[in-house]
Amino acid sequence: xxxxxxxxxxxxxxxxxxxxxxxxxxxxxxxxxxxxxxxxxxxxxxxxxxxxxxxxxxxxxxxxxxxxxxxxxxxxxxxxxxxxxxxxxxxxxxxxxxxxxxxxxxxxxxxxxxxxxxxxxxxxxxxxxxxxxxxxxxxxxxxxxxxxxxxxxxxxxxxxxxxxxxxxxxxxxxxxxxxxxxxxxxxxxxxxxxxxxxxxxxxxxxxxxxxxxxxxxxxxxxxxxxxxxxxxxxxxxxxxxxxxxxxxxxxxxxxxxxxxxxxxxxxxxxxxx
Numbered sequence: 001x002x003x004x005x006x007x008x009x010x011x012x013x014x015x016x017x018x019x020x021x022x023x024x025x026x027x028x029x030x031x032x033x034x035x036x037x038x039x040x041x042x043x044x045x046x047x048x049x050x051x052x053x054x055x056x057x058x059x060x061x062x063x064x065x066x067x068x069x070x071x072x073x074x075x076x077x078x079x080x081x082x083x084x085x086x087x088x089x090x091x092x093x094x095x096x097x098x099x100x101x102x103x104x105x106x107x108x109x110x111x112x113x114x115x116x117x118x119x120x121x122x123x124x125x126x127x128x129x130x131x132x133x134x135x136x137x138x139x140x141x142x143x144x145x146x147x148x149x150x151x152x153x154x155x156x157x158x159x160x161x162x163x164x165x166x167x168x169x170x171x172x173x174x175x176x177x178x179x180x181x182x183x184x185x186x187x188x189x190x191x192x193x194x195x196x197x198x199x200x201x202x203x204x205x206x207x208x209x210x211x212x213x214x215x216x217x218x219x220x221x222x223x224x225x226x227x228x229x230x231x232x233x234x235x236x237x238x239x240x241x242x243x244x245x246x247x248x249x250x251x252x253x254x255x256x257x258x259x260x261x262x263x264x265x266x267x268x269x270x271x272x273x
Contacts, residue, residue: 029251032244045245052228052246059224060253062139063207066146070154070203071196073147078158078195079188082165093159096152108145108216115141115217137219145213150206154199161195162188197261205254225250 036042049056081092099107114120115135125131135141165188173183189196211226218224225246232243 026251029244029247032240033248036241045241046249048242049245049249055223055228056225056249056253058139058222059208059226062143062222062224063146063204066143066150066207067154067200067204069143069147070151071199074151074154074158074199075192078155078162078192081155081159082162083167093156096155099148100152104149105212107149108213111141111145111148112136112216115144136217137221139218139222141217142214142222142224145217146203146207146210149213150203153202153206157195157198157202158192159195161192161198165191201258201261204257208253209250 033045034041034043036044077096081089081096084092112119116122117132117134117136119136121135122132125133169191170183170187173187178186208224209226210224211230214222214224214227229243229246229250231237232239232246
């Protein structure tokens with residue numbers, strides 16, 4: 001009894017934090033999403049979201065592209081880090097995390113300077129008679145910004161999962177005749193599936209809801225869901241109800257995606273076991 005009471009007391013601060021900063025704001029969003037300016041119940045806010053279906057589709061597509069690119073880049077990096085000696089792993093992890101020590105906004109501003117028409121990249125291209133190439137204010141620039149900012153969130157879970165894969169497992173597969181491709185497909189990917197699922201979630205969720213990257217690198221023609229929500233709360237249109245409805249739909253999208261990656265992770269682990 002004493003132990004149970006102590007456990008409840010220890011959990012009390014966490015429960016209070018959840019209620020104040022998670023549950024209460026969630027109910028506030030739901031309230032505004034289902035009411036009009038006069039506080040009367042309505043579904044018009046949700047119905048209006050259909051007008052922005054192209055923005056939602058663009059957000060999902062660009063976030064998916066950034067997630068796939070991050071996975072392709074991070075997988076070999078995570079594997080290479082996991083095979084290093086422990087002291088070298090710490091040094092390389094610090095280098096991976098080093099850009100994250102800089103302010104997110106400053107990192108994005110740096111890419112603006114590099115990608116603009118008179119930026120460093122176009123100046124270098126001009127030296128060889130190419131350009132200027134339109135790189136800023138494009139969907140590609142938005143994806144590039146997402147990949148650069150969120151790549152460490154993919155590397156770290158993959159690295160953590162791959163450190164648990166013993167070298168003897170890979171050696172055994174090679175001794176049994178597996179080539180590099182079959183070792184990758186049959187051994188590395190299934191055993192690192194928890195890291196893959198976690199990394200996909202950690203990259204896709206902030207990518208689909210970002211607004212700084214799309215505003216600074218994509219220009220006005222590449223608005224994402226986050227930009228629309230920000231405009232409803234801080235822009236000239238100022239519509240708390242519609243902004244809350246968009247936020248609610250975005251939360252549903254994120255929850256559906258997270259449940260999908262969770263089920264993918266569980267099914268992959270069952271196949272391995």
